[in-house]
Amino acid sequence: MFEGNVVRISRDVYWIGVKDWNRRLFDALIPLPRGTSYNAYLVSGEEGNALIDTVNPGFEEELERKIRSLVDPGEIDYIVMNHAEPDHAGAIPYLMKIATKAKLVATSRGVKMARIFYRVPEERMKIVTDQEKLSLGGKTLRFIEAPMLHWPETMFTYVEEEGILFSCDFFGSHLAEGVYSDDVEDLLIHAQKYWGEIMMPFRTMAQKGLEKLKGLDVKTIAPSHGPIHRKPEVILNAYKRWVYGETKQKVSIIYVSMWGSTEHMAEQMAEVLAREGIEVVLHNLTVTDVGDLVKDLVDSRAIVLGVPAVLGGAHPLIVYATYLFRILRPPTEFTVVLSSYGWSGGAIRQIQELLRDFKIEVVSTVEINGPPMEEDMRKIVEIGKSLASRIKRSEGF
Numbered sequence: 001m002f003e004g005n006v007v008r009i010s011r012d013v014y015w016i017g018v019k020d021w022n023r024r025l026f027d028a029l030i031p032l033p034r035g036t037s038y039n040a041y042l043v044s045g046e047e048g049n050a051l052i053d054t055v056n057p058g059f060e061e062e063l064e065r066k067i068r069s070l071v072d073p074g075e076i077d078y079i080v081m082n083h084a085e086p087d088h089a090g091a092i093p094y095l096m097k098i099a100t101k102a103k104l105v106a107t108s109r110g111v112k113m114a115r116i117f118y119r120v121p122e123e124r125m126k127i128v129t130d131q132e133k134l135s136l137g138g139k140t141l142r143f144i145e146a147p148m149l150h151w152p153e154t155m156f157t158y159v160e161e162e163g164i165l166f167s168c169d170f171f172g173s174h175l176a177e178g179v180y181s182d183d184v185e186d187l188l189i190h191a192q193k194y195w196g197e198i199m200m201p202f203r204t205m206a207q208k209g210l211e212k213l214k215g216l217d218v219k220t221i222a223p224s225h226g227p228i229h230r231k232p233e234v235i236l237n238a239y240k241r242w243v244y245g246e247t248k249q250k251v252s253i254i255y256v257s258m259w260g261s262t263e264h265m266a267e268q269m270a271e272v273l274a275r276e277g278i279e280v281v282l283h284n285l286t287v288t289d290v291g292d293l294v295k296d297l298v299d300s301r302a303i304v305l306g307v308p309a310v311l312g313g314a315h316p317l318i319v320y321a322t323y324l325f326r327i328l329r330p331p332t333e334f335t336v337v338l339s340s341y342g343w344s345g346g347a348i349r350q351i352q353e354l355l356r357d358f359k360i361e362v363v364s365t366v367e368i369n370g371p372p373m374e375e376d377m378r379k380i381v382e383i384g385k386s387l388a389s390r391i392k393r394s395e396g397f
Ligand SMILES: Cc1cc2nc3c(=O)[nH]c(=O)nc-3n(C[C@H](O)[C@H](O)[C@H](O)COP(=O)(O)O)c2cc1C
Pocket: 256, 257, 258, 259, 260, 261, 262, 263, 308, 309, 310, 311, 312, 313, 340, 341, 342, 343, 344, 345, 346, 369, 370, 371
């Protein structure tokens, strides 16, 4: 139901967020093919109103209009800051001005960040601790600390009477379209991408986050990006797989090739793995979407890196991808490195150095001089078969 472009998601709980249809890049790194949204919510109790998160800078007036269609900003008692990142907290200075009596509610770390990032004065902030409750009259907010999902100050806010969990970035997806997740056919693909980019490096903390939700009767999950989950079991089941590092019999082949030699090897590897019944995705780094690559890392049991030698080391695009792989910490078990060189090589050595302290089994490396010959291709077939059998023997956890 639309009322002045706000959405009533439950009794006296409204989505008042904004859609950024044309944004195409996030964190100066991640492509956003379908834009994103910054979800803010208003919870109205008999004795008070709380705003849950705000929006990205630039959308302050739109948020203000939506608030005014429901309440006078002067009647907002609390602005809950689940997360201090500017896409949700950037409008706090503007809101603190128009919501003249509102206090900013955050974790102790959140309060420190609000002081530094948004210059919020001490007397207008309220620190909350894990499981603390705040009554708005007939609506009780419960704060659940969720550190490192994905910043130190992050928390969830749960509305007890409605079973709504405001999870901020956790369970989010970069999508401008749709109000509810069942409106979007390929929602889980986007949620998987988002998980990979933002949450995958913190799998242990994410396990703790899921544990904390076990005792709650969550009817609706309302994240800060993308559609609202009114069938929470769908996203919760997906998160269980990703959080515990469940992989498929799947290989991501990530490569770059200047003159086609490495590409030949990469494509041969794709052929043999597919014939062995393994799901294969190929990412040529000169054309691939980094978000898609990251999405595939989430559930690939192995990666194959195709790396030509450049100036005594690995091609810079593969150095970049290997570095990204390391910091995102996917649950990948196996790797094979394929390389072509012209004179003295060095690409494989550099990749091995980059992966040295990363827990991954290097099943094989192949370094060939120039374009691959028939015997090189035969070798790749053998390596592909042995990689496939390693993948099939693993349980994928
Ligand atoms: C800019 C550039 C720098 C290169 N630097 C090296 C090098 O330092 N060591 C080496 O063995 N080969 C070097 N090569 C040769 C390539 O590694 C070789 O041609 C290889 O077969 C390319 O594989 P590709 O066809 O998959 O791009 C270089 C080639 C280019 C274009």
